[in-house]
Amino acid sequence: MSTTIDFAGEKTLPALLKMSLPMMAATFLSMAYNLVDSLWIGNLLGEEAMAALTSSTPVILLLNAIAMGTAGGGSILLSQAVGAENRAARERLLSTSFFASLGLCLLLTAGSEALLPLLLRGLGTPADILPLARDYLAVYLLGYLSVFLYNYFAAVLRSYGNTAFQAIAMLLCTLLNAVLDPLFIHWLGFSGAAVATVTSQMTALAIMLVYLARKRLFSCHIRQFDRSLLPLCRSALPSVVQQGVPAVSTAFLTGLVSGYGVSAIAGYGVACKLEVVLLYPAVSLNMALTAIVGQCVGAGRPDRARDYLRASLLFGSGLLAALTAAVLLLARPLAALFLSGEAAVSLAARYLLVVGVGYLGNGLANCFLGAVNGAGRPGTGMLLTALYHLGARIPLAWLASALGFGLTGIWCAVLAGHLVAAISTQMAARRLLWGEGAPSLPAAAKK
Secondary structure: OOOOOOOOOOOHHHHHHHHHHHHHHHHHHHHHHHHHHHHHHHHHHOHHHHHHHHHHHHHHHHHHHHHHHHHHHHHHHHHHHHHOOOHHHHHHHHHHHHHHHHHHHHHHHHHHHHHHHHHHHHOOOOOOOHHHHHHHHHHHHHOHHHHHHHHHHHHHHHHOOOOHHHHHHHHHHHHHHHHHHHHHHHHHOHHHHHHHHHHHHHHHHHHHHHHHHHHOOOOOOHHHOOOOOHHHHHHHHHHHHHHHHHHHHHHHHHHHHHOOOHHHHHHHHHHHHHHHHHHHHHHHHHHHHHHHHHHHHHOOOHHHHHHHHHHHHHHHHHHHHHHHHHHHHOHHHHHHOOOOOHHHHHHHHHHHHHHOOHHHHHHHHHHHHHHHHHOOOHHHHHHHHHHHHHHHHHHHHHHHHHOOOHHHHHHHHHHHHHHHHHHHHHHHHHHHHHOOOOOOOOHHHOO
16 A cells, blocks of 8 residues: 555545545544543643643643644655655755754753743743643653654655554554543642653654654665755744744733633633644644645646645635534533633633634635645745734734733634634735746755
């Protein structure tokens, strides 16, 4: 059975589904992985522990965003080299990106461990839950290397059109975490959840490494490391920013919500856990289109890139409409699974109801962003992401809170941000794929 997909030559919808459905399965399993943590923590340790987990989340999101962005940026050039059938360029990019990613990860781990108290205080973490959040993150950072490398190797597989194995690895990881969570929480308390997470992540990386070795899809040699990293950095840096800006946005909103008390932080944390059901399918389509469009551009077929974008918009819209309707109908009972406090449950349910329709806009925006990135314009994607969060979501949320509109005003700012993202990314993608800025193969993928 082939482990790669020829996107330029295969039929559009079957190839899109073959690429995106395993990725969605993997992201849903990742969602289940995070939900299991929250369910055990909320039910075994209570509202204060859930608030500490919520305060830890922006730091985790930012670190994961850097890992995903670094991997995604390298995969743009790698997928184009795969589409151009250029083995030499592919091997050079693999070696360079791997060693650069490894060095970056080690620096981030050391720096984050040293700055943990400062980061948490900057997020407005209440003093009574700050020690819990600090201890959780200190353990989590011990396993950050496995998270970083797992994301890197998953991006390598996506460049070849292989996403099925990622879902298998994440399934095993999620099942292991579900078993280990209550055990380690019982033995070690709140920090035990972090120990279970680190153990599961290391297991997922080990499974990925065994698969890559058996399939011979990855080779890395220090002699192939290219010191002229400019082509790689040009793709990776904007991708890191694209992934990192939403994490900064979440950190800012967490800080705002912290001013409304521990129940508000806990309720907002539950809402964020539930909304990943609606955000992750869109992220999957984004990553899938980045690889698909990259291959099509590498093969000299921008017409096929346009076909895949149309198909993903139709498929994604239908899926997100159905999922959004289900989550909104069940918002309150779903929130009650995590916490028993009425105030926190009501807050979580109201957040989902207010933001509701915005999730469809977020799905469309992710499809357009994936196409823009795959076409070799990650800088454009970076600017669009900055507009969405830094130009709309963050200032509107701050203004709503400052003017006394409270939490509902902050939720409305989140909704407005999703709508701004959908409109702006649609305009950019149409200009790039149908207008004057037609994509071409970059030099780094030709060498």
